[in-house]
Amino acid sequence: KAGVTQTPRYLIKTRGQQVTLSCSPISGHRSVSWYQQTPGQGLQFLFEYFSETQRNKGNFPGRFSGRQFSNSRSEMNVSTLELGDSALYLCASSSVTVNTEAFFGQGTRLTVV
């Protein structure tokens, strides 16, 4: 069974640009969550999608958005990038809820210069 796939693995963007990250969950999983990992703040929840609907949202500005497609693949978008957005962005997939088990991808390392 293939794991959670995140693309790209690495990205370098300039301040003010926008970026789109992609996550393909494990086959059959309908829940996809996104987290931001930084040395200072640790792992912070961004949002969660289930069957194409945003079910949960963390405390991030509106520049951070996401969506989920009918095949459960998810994308997150960050607009007007700031230096502080440099982080590892992790995607997790679950069959129904994170109470069962969440499987994480290897992440996308975003560097904003």
Next chain:
Amino acid sequence: GDSVTQMEGPVTLSEEAFLTINCTYTATGYPSLFWYVQYPGEGLQLLLKATKADDKGSNKGFEATYRKETTSFHLEKGSVQVSDSAVYFCALSSRDDKIIFGKGTRLHILP
């Protein structure tokens, strides 16, 4: 809101030493509790979990017991190996289905 507090690292031990990483939580209701491990350059892997009070999660020689009375979920291993060097995260699932993570504890095992 819900939160997880775990001991600050880094923790440095010699091979075959006993490991304890402390974790306490604050939550509404009865969350599921997890330990995740992150190896260099990798995402997170679920190490073990417990879903109700007094449950013991175990995997790869690691154990943790869900203690409701002390709101704790300490990670233990009797004899660590160099390959256990990684960052360990204690976490809980909140009532609104988010995973809330602790700050992480970096573990170094010396041969």
